[in-house]
Amino acid sequence: xxxxxxxxxxxxxxxxxxxxxxxxxxxxxxxxxxxxxxxxxxxxxxxxxxxxxxxxxxxxxxxxxxxxxxxxxxxxxxxxxxxxxxxxxxxxxxxxxxxxxxxxxxxxxxxxxxxxxxxxxxxxxxxxxxxxxxxxxxxxxxxxxxxxxxxxxxxxxxxxxxxxxxxxxxxxxxxxxxxxxxxxxxxxxxxxxx
Amino acid sequence: xxxxxxxxxxxxxxxxxxxxxxxxxxxxxxxxxxxxxxxxxxxxxxxxxxxxxxxxxxxxxxxxxxxxxxxxxxxxxxxxxxxxxxxxxxxxxxxxxxxxxxxxxxxxxxxxxxxxxxxxxxxxxxxxxxxxxxxxxxxxxxxxxxxxxxxxxxxxxxxxxxxxxxxxxxxxxxxxxxxxxxxxxxxxxxxxxx
DNA sequence: CGGTGACTATGACGACTGTCATAGACGCCT
DNA sequence: AGGCGTCTATGACAGTCGTCATAGTCACCG
Numbered sequence: 001x002x003x004x005x006x007x008x009x010x011x012x013x014x015x016x017x018x019x020x021x022x023x024x025x026x027x028x029x030x031x032x033x034x035x036x037x038x039x040x041x042x043x044x045x046x047x048x049x050x051x052x053x054x055x056x057x058x059x060x061x062x063x064x065x066x067x068x069x070x071x072x073x074x075x076x077x078x079x080x081x082x083x084x085x086x087x088x089x090x091x092x093x094x095x096x097x098x099x100x101x102x103x104x105x106x107x108x109x110x111x112x113x114x115x116x117x118x119x120x121x122x123x124x125x126x127x128x129x130x131x132x133x134x135x136x137x138x139x140x141x142x143x144x145x146x147x148x149x150x151x152x153x154x155x156x157x158x159x160x161x162x163x164x165x166x167x168x169x170x171x172x173x174x175x176x177x178x179x180x181x182x183x184x185x186x187x188x189x190x191x192x193x194x
Numbered sequence: 195x196x197x198x199x200x201x202x203x204x205x206x207x208x209x210x211x212x213x214x215x216x217x218x219x220x221x222x223x224x225x226x227x228x229x230x231x232x233x234x235x236x237x238x239x240x241x242x243x244x245x246x247x248x249x250x251x252x253x254x255x256x257x258x259x260x261x262x263x264x265x266x267x268x269x270x271x272x273x274x275x276x277x278x279x280x281x282x283x284x285x286x287x288x289x290x291x292x293x294x295x296x297x298x299x300x301x302x303x304x305x306x307x308x309x310x311x312x313x314x315x316x317x318x319x320x321x322x323x324x325x326x327x328x329x330x331x332x333x334x335x336x337x338x339x340x341x342x343x344x345x346x347x348x349x350x351x352x353x354x355x356x357x358x359x360x361x362x363x364x365x366x367x368x369x370x371x372x373x374x375x376x377x378x379x380x381x382x383x384x385x386x387x388x
Numbered sequence: 389c390g391g392t393g394a395c396t397a398t399g400a401c402g403a404c405t406g407t408c409a410t411a412g413a414c415g416c417c418t
Numbered sequence: 419a420g421g422c423g424t425c426t427a428t429g430a431c432a433g434t435c436g437t438c439a440t441a442g443t444c445a446c447c448g
Contacts, residue, residue: 005395023217024303026435037396041437044395048436099301106358107293107301109218120358127364146367153351153368154344160354161347164300164314170321173340174347181375199425220405231426235407238425242406 006044008034013056014063018098022053022108022115053105053115060101061122068129076133077182080151084175087159088168096166100159126152134182151178200238202228207250208257212292216247216302216309247299247309254295255316262323270327271376274345278369281353282362290360294353320346328376345372 003011012034016025027049031038045051067086071079090098105112105119131148135141154174161170197205206228210219221243225232239245261280265273284292299306299313325342329335348368355364 020303021215021217021301023215024305027437028435037398039397039399039438039440040395097304102358103354104301106354107215107298109214110291111218116358117360120355120360123355123358123364146371149352149355149364149367150344150348150371153355153364154348155351156354157347157349157351158343160297160300160350161314161317161343164296164310164317166311166314170317170343170347173343177340177344221407222405231428233408233410233427233429234425 005034005036005040009036009041009044009052010055010059013052014060014101015098017053017056017060017101017104019094021104022112027052050112050114053108053112054118057102057105057115057118057122060105061118061125064100064102065122065125065129068126072129072133076130076137077179079130079133080178080182081175083155084171084178087155088171091159091162091168091171096163099163100156103156103159123152137182147181150181154178199228199230199234203230203235203238203246204249204253207246208254208295209292211247211250211254211295211298213288215298216306221246244306244308247302247306248312251296251299251309251312251316254299255312255319258294258296259316259319259323262320266323266327270324270331271373273324273327274372274376275369277349278365278372281349282365285353285356285362285365290357293357294350297350297353317346331376341375344375348372 009030012030013025016029016033020029027041028038030052031041041052042048045055047054068079068083071082074082087100102119102122105115106123108116127145127148130151131141131144134147135144139147154177155171158171158174162168203224206224207219210223210227214223221235222232224246225235235246236242239249241248262273262277265276268276281294296313296316299309300317302310321339321342324345325335325338328341329338333341348371349365352365352368356362
């Protein structure tokens with residue numbers, strides 16, 4: 001059986017948001033990409049584009065949350081390496097056209113304000129997951145939180161830079177520094193705050 | 195005398211890109227914001243929207259380059275703190291509506307491919323400036339380069355997150371971690387690579 | 389069998405888009 | 419004074435946008 005139309009539309013919206021951003025993705029693009037009929041949009045999404053953008057942002061966010069949670073089962077250090085690997089192949093596979101759907105929602109305009117808010121929630125969730133794994137290595141909670149934010153922000157920023165530069169070097173450098181940082185602070189004695 | 199019309203249009207494009215992104219900014223928005231007449235667009239920018247987006251991305255990029263170069267005259271550590279302060283007040287002053295114009299160009303679609311390329315050039319320039327300042331503290335060039343990329347990517351990523359979350363906490367945490375990182379690696383003996 | 393709800397299919401609306409043509413106004417150079 | 423380049427001003431074009439109404443198809447349930 002094929003994917004139900006509402007689900008197919010959300011999946012297509014995620015894919016198109018990654019490639020073109022929210023503003024550049026029309027509802028006609030979504031129905032064409034998903035193969036549903038144009039009249040079905042307001043049947044499945046009475047709220048129109050904003051409701052679809054919200055659903056797509058949440059789906060993209062929870063997908064990454066799930067991936068992150070799975071990777072972090074192992075170890076924060078290795079998880080970052082695997083996460084960077086994931087994005088590296090995702091970028092190259094798509095010819096640097098596809099980015100992070102949550103980042104696209106974060107930069108969207110006021111017309112899709114609820115999607116932007118959902119992006120904020122997703123970022124918070126990722127930070128929490130990562131902070132929990134870092135804290136498991138013996139760092140104090142506030143330090144783990146700020147290191148986690150640096151990791152998430154660094155990777156998201158590297159995705160931006162890689163897309164603009166058309167190569168994966170920024171992501172590789174950020175990944176290397178993050179691993180060194182976590183290896184130092186988690187693998188041995190934690191340095192004092194001074 | 196007022197600012198010449200071409201310059202005014204570029205300035206307006208930068209401002210609108212920061213607030214709404216490239217795709218959501220129409221040429222009519224730009225002429226209205228800058229006060230020039232609609233017929234002047236193709237007089238000043240024969241290449242249409244793509245040429246204007248390119249010019250705006252370059253202007254935004256060189257503005258940040260100049261700011262960064264000035265701040266880095268002092269010290270890499272203090273420069274990062276000042277840079278984070280700059281973005282913190284910029285975000286709060288605009289009610290978290292305005293982001294980085296170069297990031298907006300990096301996430302733009304293929305229709306403004308030249309602007310995306312210009313964003314890549316701008317990112318490279320920022321990384322070089324920052325790496326040079328970090329290397330001045332005695333780190334090897336490749337290490338300075340990867341630390342510099344982490345700093346730029348971390349701040350750009352934090353801007354995304356702050357815009358989505360509606361507060362400046364992510365930027366503050368990233369700034370704190372970056373300063374600690376540079377303070378450790380630059381202020382004292384550089385640790386071995388192992 | 390009949391009907392009820394989920395979904396498809398098509399067409400239309402007003403508004404907006406990038407683009408361009410045309411015509412007029414201003415100021416500087418000779 | 420005359421002319422030319424810079425810029426303004428307005429209107430129009432073909433296309434697309436989000437949105438919605440309407441009609442038709444299909445499957446399932448009593």
